[in-house]
Amino acid sequence: MKKKTATVFQLDKIESRKSKISGMGAFVIKPIKARSKIGNMTGELISTREARKRVKQLKVIKMVEFDEHVALDATHSNSLSHINHSCDANCYIRLIHHKVEFYAKRNIKAGEELTADYGETQHEEQLKCRCGAQNCRGWL
Numbered sequence: 330m331k332k333k334t335a336t337v338f339q340l341d342k343i344e345s346r347k348s349k350i351s352g353m354g355a356f357v358i359k360p361i362k363a364r365s366k367i368g369n370m371t372g373e374l375i376s377t378r379e380a381r382k383r384v385k386q387l388k389v390i391k392m393v394e395f396d397e398h399v400a401l402d403a404t405h406s407n408s409l410s411h412i413n414h415s416c417d418a419n420c421y422i423r424l425i426h427h428k429v430e431f432y433a434k435r436n437i438k439a440g441e442e443l444t445a446d447y448g449e450t451q452h453e454e455q456l457k458c459r460c461g462a463q464n465c466r467g468w469l
């Protein structure tokens with residue numbers, strides 16, 4: 330029987346280093362094909378109530394709320410948590426079964442920084458977007 334290899338994650342193609350957009354970024358070291366799954370962002374599944382409590386104490390917020398009950402705290406996570414927001418992103422996110430999955434939106438070349446459109450965020454003060462895209466909305 331043939332081994333399934335199509336579902337293997339591509340985390341080995343990503344390296345974390347300083348980004349021009351913000352803090353750390355996730356950079357591609359080997360090409361990633363359009364529409365392929367890059368991997369899941371790991372973290373700690375917690376209650377949304379706990380998430381909202383933690384957010385108040387954190388400087389860098391890496392919290393994903395799935396619904397009013399469950400959230401993921403990705404403070405201690407893998408390289409996917411370093412993916413910065415861009416208004417012209419090359420990745421997209423799927424939230425499914427309390428997992429945060431990242432997929433390539435198009436072919437991504439080695440050397441490119443991975444970005445995802447985080448859409449509406451819950452920052453109390455608006456954050457200026459520094460993605461540099463032509464269609465940048467300006468704020469997060």
Ligand SMILES: [Zn+2]
Pocket residue numbers: 415416417458459460461462464465466467468
């Ligand atoms: Zn932007």
